[in-house]
Amino acid sequence: MNGKLYGVGVGPGDPELVTLKAARLIAGCDRLAFPSSGDRVAYTIACGAVPQAAQKPVLELELPMTRDAQALEYSRQQAAEQLAACLEQGEQVVFLTIGDVSIYSTYTYLQTLVRRMGYAVEMVPGVPSFCAVAARLGAPLVEGGTPLHLLPASYAGTEQALDWPGTKVLMKSGRSLEQVAQALHRRGLGDKTQAVEQCGLPGEQVYGCLEALEGQAHYLTTLVVTD
Template identity: 45%
Template structure:
C-alpha cells in the first residue's frame, strides 16, 4: 500500500526571502507540489517570496477569496482541503505557503484543520511574523519586563475595548482603518510614540516613525506599534 503524503503549512515570513527559515527552504525544495493561496486577483505575495527556492516545482492554486462571508470562506477552504487530500492520498508531499506565520491570522490554519480532521498528516512550520519584523525594522521592542502585548486585527471590529487594557499594542491589517485608528489612539492619548511600517521588508516598504504624521492612505500590509499608556 502506498504511504500517504504529508502537508506542510509553511510560514514564509513578511516579505524578504532571506527571512525564511532554513527548515522552510528545505521543505519547499523537497516538496512535490507547492500549494499557493489564490485570492483571485493581484500579486501572489507569498509565491513571490519563495520563487527562487521552487524553480520548476508544480504549483497548485487554492482559491481563498477575499470576503468575510463565512459560508463562502468555508466552501473555499473545504474545496482546497479536498484537493490537497487527493494529492496526499497519492503519496505526494505538499507545501502550502502562507505569509508570516501559519498560526497568526493565516488562511492556511483553516485548511490545516480540515485536512487533519480527514485523517491526513499535516505539520505547521513557523515563520517570522510581520509584527516581529516591524519591531526589528523600527529598532523597538514589542514588550519588556512585565509589559503585556495585545495583537489586534484593526480592520475587523471596534478597538475601544482593547485600548482600555494596560498593554502594548500591535494593530495588524490596518490599511483600510488607518484614519479611524489614528482618531482612536488620539482619544486614548496613545498617539505619541506610535509607529507604522507598510509592506515591511518588501521592495515597497514605507516606514513612519511618527504615526501621527501619516496623512496618505496605506495598504493592507500595514502594521502599527503602540506603547501602552501606563507602561511608557
C-alpha cells in the first residue's frame, strides 16, 4: 500500500508552539522531508519538540529560492518525484515547514504535484509566525472591524498595499528591508511599524519602531504596520 505525504507546520520557532498533532505525526512518520537550502530551521524546531525526530531518516530536497519560473518548476517537479518514490515504498512522509503550511509555503506546490501522481496528501496547520510576532509584541493585530492584510514583502504590489486601511503584516522582510523601509517612510509609517526578527528562535530581536531595525536584517523578519 502506498504511503501518505503530510505537510506539517511546526510554528515560528519556539518548540513549545508545535501542535500536538504535528508532534504525533513527526514521532510516528517514516521519513522527514524539508528543503536543503537555508539553515534547516523547520527541522531544528521539530527536533527541539520531538526527541524522535533526530533519529528519523531525512529527505533534503533541492528547492532553490529564486523567481526564475523555469527553475522553480523543474525543482518542484524533481522534489515531487523524490517524495513519490518514498510514498511508493509505503512510507509515511512528513514535509516540515515553518509557521503554518498554508501561508507562503513551498509545500503547497509539492502537494499539488504529488496529489496529481495519485498519492494521498494532508495539510496539518501550525501556529503562523505573525500570530507569534503579535504575542511577542504584546499587542493585538486587529480589533473590532479593522481589516488584516498579509503581504509578501519582496513582491510587486506590496508598496501599493501599504495604502490600504487596517493592519499590514509584511512577511519575510529581511531581504527587501531597504525598499520596504523607504516605502513606509514615504507614507509616514515608520513610527507605526514594529518588527520581530527570527521570532522564537535563538537570534530573536524585537524592534519597537522601523528606525531601530534599519540595516542588516534576517530573512525571517516580520513587520507589523498599524494605522
